[in-house]
Amino acid sequence: MYAERVSRLQGAVVWTNTPDAPGAGRVLPDGCMDLLWNDGRLLVAGPDTRAYVTEGERSSWAGVRFFPGTAPGFLGVPAHELRDLRVDLADLWPVSEVRRLCGRIEAADDPVSALEDVAVECAVGAEPPDPVLRGVVAALDSGRPVAATADELGLGARQLHRRCLTAFGYGPKTLARILRLQRALVLVRGGIGFADTAVRAGFADQAHLARDVKELAGLPLGELLGRRGG
Incomplete structure (x- = not known):
């Protein structure tokens, strides 16, 4: 449990x-x-x-x-x-x-x-997190494109990528995909249909949602929902 x-x-x-x-x-x-x-x-x-x-x-x-x-x-x-x-x-x-x-x-x-x-x-005593990072998470989690996020935060594309590697372990495009996956899972677990979830979470269409779920989660979306315990 x-x-x-x-x-x-x-x-x-x-x-x-x-x-x-x-x-x-x-x-x-x-x-x-x-x-x-x-x-x-x-x-x-x-x-x-x-x-x-x-x-x-x-x-x-x-x-x-x-x-x-x-x-x-x-x-x-x-x-x-x-x-x-x-x-x-x-x-x-x-x-x-x-x-x-x-x-x-x-x-x-x-x-x-x-x-x-x-x-x-x-x-305690650790260096405070880079204040830009919360802005990165907030922007990408709201569905903003990576380029727009960098512009809004006053960062170049390479600088944003370096900071993301250090803080998140991967670049901003991967972070955006992962945050979008999590948004989609919240929606479908709340009873929203797959097609509506794709639109609301920021996917191009339901097929795009299905591909990303299979690649990131390793299972089709329907099967994943039946194995929520993991």
């Missing part, structure tokens, strides 16, 4: 997931990075460009999902270095520090809240 709540860390979400039954799970790209807790380990989920499929996992997971573009400043690593990866936090931070944090979370009465505390503390 999956559950989430708003975090004390601005823009972040705290979530837990315990699979109800064996089988593959499917994590869809969303423009975010996560700090994960599983079986006594701290891991980092890098930004995905396609669905991340888990096979047969029955253990419980918890995570803090950072607002798009903010995790690299907290973790001290450019997002593109972790693209489509799941890595141990000890590969990024000193092993002794990660061991101390793992012991602290394991000893806590509420490990999920302790994980959130670790994420909040990551933000």
